[in-house]
Amino acid sequence: MAYLDHAATTPMLPEAVEALTAQVGVTGNASSLHASGRRARRTVEEARETLAEALGARPSEVVLTSGGTEADNLAVKGLYWSRRDADPARTRVLASPVEHHAVLDAVDWLGEHEGATVEYLPVDAYGRVHPEALREAIARDPGDVALATVMWANNEIGTLMPVRELAEVAAEFGVPLHADAVQAVGQVPVDFATSGLAAMTVSGHKIGGPYGIGALLLGRAHAPVPVLHGGGQERHVRSGTLDVPAVASFAVAARLATERRAWFAREIGALRDELAEAVRTAVPDAILGGDPAPEGRLPANAHFTFPGCEGDSLLLLLDAQGIECSTGSACTAGVAQPSHVLLATGTDPALARGTLRFSLGHTSTAADVEAVAKAIGPAVERARAAGLT
Amino acid sequence: MTDIPQRTRPLRVLAAMSGGVDSAVAAARAAEAGHDVTGVHLALSANPQSFRTGARGCCTIEDSRDARRAADVIGIPFYVWDLADRFREDVVEDFVAEYEAGRTPNPCLRCNEKIKFAALLDKALALGFDAVCTGHYAKVLVRPDGTRELHRASDLAKDQSYVLGVLDDRQLAHALFPLGDTLTTKDEIRAEAERRGLAVAKKPDSHDICFIADGDTQGFLADRLGKAEGAIVDESGARVGTHEGAYGFTIGQRKGLRIGTPAPDGKPRYVLDISPVTNTVTVGPAASLDVGGLRAVRPRWCGTAPSGPGTYTAQLRAHGGESEVRAELVDGTLEVTFAEPVRGVAPGQAIVLYDGTRVVGSATIASTVRATAGVS
Numbered sequence: 001m002a003y004l005d006h007a008a009t010t011p012m013l014p015e016a017v018e019a020l021t022a023q024v025g026v027t028g029n030a031s032s033l034h035a036s037g038r039r040a041r042r043t044v045e046e047a048r049e050t051l052a053e054a055l056g057a058r059p060s061e062v063v064l065t066s067g068g069t070e071a072d073n074l075a076v077k078g079l080y081w082s083r084r085d086a087d088p089a090r091t092r093v094l095a096s097p098v099e100h101h102a103v104l105d106a107v108d109w110l111g112e113h114e115g116a117t118v119e120y121l122p123v124d125a126y127g128r129v130h131p132e133a134l135r136e137a138i139a140r141d142p143g144d145v146a147l148a149t150v151m152w153a154n155n156e157i158g159t160l161m162p163v164r165e166l167a168e169v170a171a172e173f174g175v176p177l178h179a180d181a182v183q184a185v186g187q188v189p190v191d192f193a194t195s196g197l198a199a200m201t202v203s204g205h206k207i208g209g210p211y212g213i214g215a216l217l218l219g220r221a222h223a224p225v226p227v228l229h230g231g232g233q234e235r236h237v238r239s240g241t242l243d244v245p246a247v248a249s250f251a252v253a254a255r256l257a258t259e260r261r262a263w264f265a266r267e268i269g270a271l272r273d274e275l276a277e278a279v280r281t282a283v284p285d286a287i288l289g290g291d292p293a294p295e296g297r298l299p300a301n302a303h304f305t306f307p308g309c310e311g312d313s314l315l316l317l318l319d320a321q322g323i324e325c326s327t328g329s330a331c332t333a334g335v336a337q338p339s340h341v342l343l344a345t346g347t348d349p350a351l352a353r354g355t356l357r358f359s360l361g362h363t364s365t366a367a368d369v370e371a372v373a374k375a376i377g378p379a380v381e382r383a384r385a386a387g388l389t
Numbered sequence: 390m391t392d393i394p395q396r397t398r399p400l401r402v403l404a405a406m407s408g409g410v411d412s413a414v415a416a417a418r419a420a421e422a423g424h425d426v427t428g429v430h431l432a433l434s435a436n437p438q439s440f441r442t443g444a445r446g447c448c449t450i451e452d453s454r455d456a457r458r459a460a461d462v463i464g465i466p467f468y469v470w471d472l473a474d475r476f477r478e479d480v481v482e483d484f485v486a487e488y489e490a491g492r493t494p495n496p497c498l499r500c501n502e503k504i505k506f507a508a509l510l511d512k513a514l515a516l517g518f519d520a521v522c523t524g525h526y527a528k529v530l531v532r533p534d535g536t537r538e539l540h541r542a543s544d545l546a547k548d549q550s551y552v553l554g555v556l557d558d559r560q561l562a563h564a565l566f567p568l569g570d571t572l573t574t575k576d577e578i579r580a581e582a583e584r585r586g587l588a589v590a591k592k593p594d595s596h597d598i599c600f601i602a603d604g605d606t607q608g609f610l611a612d613r614l615g616k617a618e619g620a621i622v623d624e625s626g627a628r629v630g631t632h633e634g635a636y637g638f639t640i641g642q643r644k645g646l647r648i649g650t651p652a653p654d655g656k657p658r659y660v661l662d663i664s665p666v667t668n669t670v671t672v673g674p675a676a677s678l679d680v681g682g683l684r685a686v687r688p689r690w691c692g693t694a695p696s697g698p699g700t701y702t703a704q705l706r707a708h709g710g711e712s713e714v715r716a717e718l719v720d721g722t723l724e725v726t727f728a729e730p731v732r733g734v735a736p737g738q739a740i741v742l743y744d745g746t747r748v749v750g751s752a753t754i755a756s757t758v759r760a761t762a763g764v765s
Contacts, residue, residue, distance in 0.1 A: 313512075316427065316466070316468055317516060319466055336471070382516055383516070386511075387512075
């Protein structure tokens with residue numbers, strides 16, 4: 001079995017499993033005042049401190065959520081509402097067109113239901129937003145911008161965004177910038193304090209932690225309107241009893257992901273290079289998606305377009321040989337749609353149907369790469385024979 | 390005569406899974422027989438609805454999820470393939486065009502011919518599969534020379550060989566119908582699904598045309614073809630009523646004619662003829678529906694085409710009875726004479742010829758010959 005879909009989810013680290021299981025049987029609501037509550041709260045707050053340290057933030061900037069999707073929704077909708085409340089003129093939302101659907105659909109929802117004017121920022125052929133593009137968009141009318149959102153690293157094609165430069169531009173105009181950093185943590189240096197971001201999304205299960213836990217790192221100057229109302233557990237912007245075992249485990253995973261980041265980038269990056277080379281050798285006309293420069297992309301991402309193939313056919317053929325990867329794009333009713341990311345980079349829609357995303361992770365081995373090297377050529381040949389239906 | 394190939398060697402099988410109980414049990418049986426089975430749900434609508442309305446069985450997201458759930462329980466990979474464009478071109482547009490031309494199409498048959506055992510089969514073969522498996526009730530037998538025969542299902546009450554009669558030898562060579570060779574009632578299939586842990590065990594059967602969500606075929610056609618008022622006339626040509634589009638009728642139809650004045654003899658009147666050119670519908674007594682023969686086009690044979698005239702039994706519509714016929718291929722057209730007059734034969738439907746339980750071939754009915762006289 002060659003698991004090459006770590007961008008979808010990556011195996012939990014043994015240390016994170018240990019942290020989780022150590023807490024699962026322990027009683028305690030972190031909001032309770034008695035001894036059990038105090039014990040739970042201590043676990044949560046220590047985890048929060050660990051998370052903050054790993055991500056270059058203050059503990060008070062860590063707003064725990066149920067995962068990346070919730071954090072994205074809280075940032076996008078919450079900041080839109082609070083900024084508009086402060087000044088009704090602020091209804092313009094600037095977003096990159098290559099965002100994850102958790103951001104994209106939240107932004108579109110604001111456009112459809114909350115009177116937002118949604119403006120997608122231009123991207124280059126690698127799917128990258130340039131600071132000048134953001135400047136141009138904001139400068140057209142700085143007074144009406146509610147927020148901007150540009151992901152740290154693209155989940156499909158692996159392109160890194162110039163987050164700090166973008167944040168500097170946004171800060172010049174006093175516009176809060178949010179970045180979905182779900183794919184970036186553990187692969188490239190992610191430091192909230194020096195990023196200049198107003199808000200940043202992170203997720204547990206993408207970095208070796210458990211499912212169902214994530215966080216929005218939120219600068220202290222920002223008070224988004226809650227999406228979930230209730231007990232106000234997290235800085236009054238997020239309610240819900242905290243999942244103590246998941247929080248503890250998430251923190252361990254975040255600490256280890258940060259500690260091992262340089263190793264990961266070097267070793268897994270080298271494996272990724274081998275995989276990309278093997279694919280290009282077997283299929284010379286395969287097109288690498290995203291920025292070809294190693295410093296411009298996630299070290300664990302290898303995204304390819306195979307002309308004349310349907311990505312689904314390739315997936316089926318590789319799956320039958322125990323190779324697990326993804327087309328990278330979302331499904332509608334189970335039917336693969338041409339990726340909005342590729343379409344935004346100007347890729348022809350027919351071409352955009354033939355994509356595969358190989359994403360490596362901490363358990364990847366040379367044997368995984370060899371399996372792909374052996375299987376990809378015949379699979380592409382066969383998928384081409386099956387054609388585009 | 391040997392048995393179907395599933396007993397002899399493991400095949401790479403692509404199981405078409407609609408989300409219904411039959412195709413789920415068929416896939417489970419194929420997997421249990423030792424085949425390497427992959428499930429696939431065909432997305433046939435560009436804008437699928439989220440949930441089923443009524444007893445439908447193939448075009449909603451809920452059906453897709455039911456199919457995936459069944460595949461997970463069986464333990465086979467599962468994919469959704471988007472064949473909506475092909476389905477629209479080859480089945481839906483054909484359905485509309487046939488009605489517009491005054492004929493009565495069978496879209497299920499067309500789907501088997503053009504989608505399941507053409508577009509799907511071709512893609513499956515290209516991807517390295519040996520066969521396509523469906524939940525149809527029919528039997529494929531292998532002759533000693535390796536060619537295939539299509540037979541009625543062991544359970545004649547559920548036999549679906551009529552809608553598969555259009556398949557040729559090559560298509561049959563790659564078809565697997567695991568439900569066709571056992572005598573099982575629908576209740577037993579449901580019990581088997583239950584025993585296998587398939588949640589679709591209790592799902593209602595689908596009856597309607599899958600791409601007409603609310604079952605309102607007339608409304609669907611009116612949306613597509615618009616309303617065109619025209620005359621309903623009797624056999625003498627006298628106007629007896631008005632319709633909103635000749636395409637909305639089927640030969641032999643009795644209900645929904647909305648004719649104000651009763652027939653002189655007081656007996657019910659039936660649609661005898663539909664003329665799209667003049668937008669006229671002719672009605673008359675039941676006796677005038679009697680057909681003595683027919684001509685059918687686009688013949689397809691399971692095996693070699695018969696030379697010279699032959700005697701067969703014929704089925705003229707899904708779930709229809711059998712009629713004794715004499716048939717001969719003349720210049721590519723099948724000319725059929727009935728031993729006894731047959732009532733209500735609709736051009737556009739298929740005639741499937743049988744020799745005992747064996748399907749000999751099929752063709753599309755183009756015109757009928759009145760039992761009394763004249764071609765209608």
